Amino acid sequence: MTAEYSINDLTYWNNRIEEAVKAIGLDCYEQHFEICSCEDMLCYEAYVGMPAHYPHWSYGKAYERQKTYYQYNLTGLPYEMVINSDPCLAYLMRDNTLLLQILTMAHVYGHNDFFKNNRLFKRDTRAELTLEMFKAHADRVRSYIQDPGIGPDKVERILDAAHALRFQVPRNGPGRAVSRPVLNEETPEAAAGRLQDDLLGFLAERGALVEWERDLVHIVRDESVYFMPQIETKIMNEGWASYWHYQILQQLELPQKLHLEFLQRHNLVVRPHQGQINPYFVGFKLFEYLNRQYGASQLMTIRADERDQSFLRRYLTRELCEDLSLFTHDVQGEDIVVTEVSDDEGWKKIRDVLAQSVGTGNIPVIKPQSVEQGKLMIGHSFDGRELELNYARETLNYVAALWGGTVELNTVINGQTVVLSATKN
Structure with missing residues (x-):
């Protein structure tokens, strides 16, 4: 644990977050957190998050790759890792700042609610x-x-x-x-x-x-x-967790120092990525838009019923395509050529291409x-x-x-x- 905060601090903020979760109406499994080191997080990431998993060379290869990238600052580590289990288990990195732990815990409760209530998880997992x-x-x-x-x-x-x-x-x-x-x-x-x-x-x-x-x-x-x-729900799941961590932290009345760091961290999570789709960004923007259009009750229904493909086909509008600056491109020789932009007709093709490529769409x-x-x-x-x-x-x-x-x-x-x-x- 860093000198900046103690277990009691985390307990205090977790209790505050749980109060906000109940007030909002999220429906979660009992939530457990475990504090881990950077080394532990590398292991969990390589072994798909599970505290126990069978050995195979591919997991060792993933661990060595991630460790090398991390050591040379070519990639970071996830702020958290959360398991679809009951009770729900999540790992928090010991080196996170206090604000980052608070944001991460709120994010985890969003995942927890999604795991418990989305129909794919209810149907296919126990x-x-x-x-x-x-x-x-x-x-x-x-x-x-x-x-x-x-x-x-x-x-x-x-x-x-x-x-x-x-x-x-x-x-x-x-x-x-x-x-x-x-x-x-x-x-x-x-x-x-x-x-x-x-x-x-x-x-x-x-x-x-x-x-x-x-x-x-x-x-x-x-x-x-x-x-x-x-x-099959990467965009929805990360978007849902990001949307609710934002709402929860807005309700916590954070001290100014923590609030400023919160805004910086949140914007890093949901910012667009150059040359690729950031599921946090797309999902967050979609749920933000849908809440304005339909309200929280319909938001809960969408969270329960959809997967990424149907979610995008039904709710990704031209307005959102323009707001997200979405376009399609193709490789022609050594050049990358934009094939569709979010205009009157192009946005529908962009929506369909994106929906076709998410989840297992490319497999x-x-x-x-x-x-x-x-x-x-x-x-x-x-x-x-x-x-x-x-x-x-x-x-x-x-x-x-x-x-x-x-x-x-x-x-x-x-x-x-x-x-x-x-x-x-």
């Missing part, structure tokens, strides 16, 4: 089991690593394949129900139909895997389903289609955007590894149907 689930997964993976008959190399091989396919899980419907063990009485074709939006779940059920391998694929799939609502959808004489047929849901072929071929090898045989992928390249094939080595 917050009361989150920490237990991740700990159980970590324990099982470590038990396989330590098993003399399995060992780290075999575990890594399965985890690598499952990680390559971790986004091929349900995006638009309940994602919990994948059978354990395999339903032998169901045909592969019937399973492909039932799991047409869940390639990883299909492979977990139907792949030529022994039980511990199948369990590893289920673990990766279950954690991917848990994180999917966060991916291809690959579906299991049929099984023909042991060969798995999968298809790319072509939406006008072609697959990157080198990446597609490498990923197809992972599908074949989990399937245990030959896999064929149908896609479209240059307007022509193309079939890519891979067979387990």
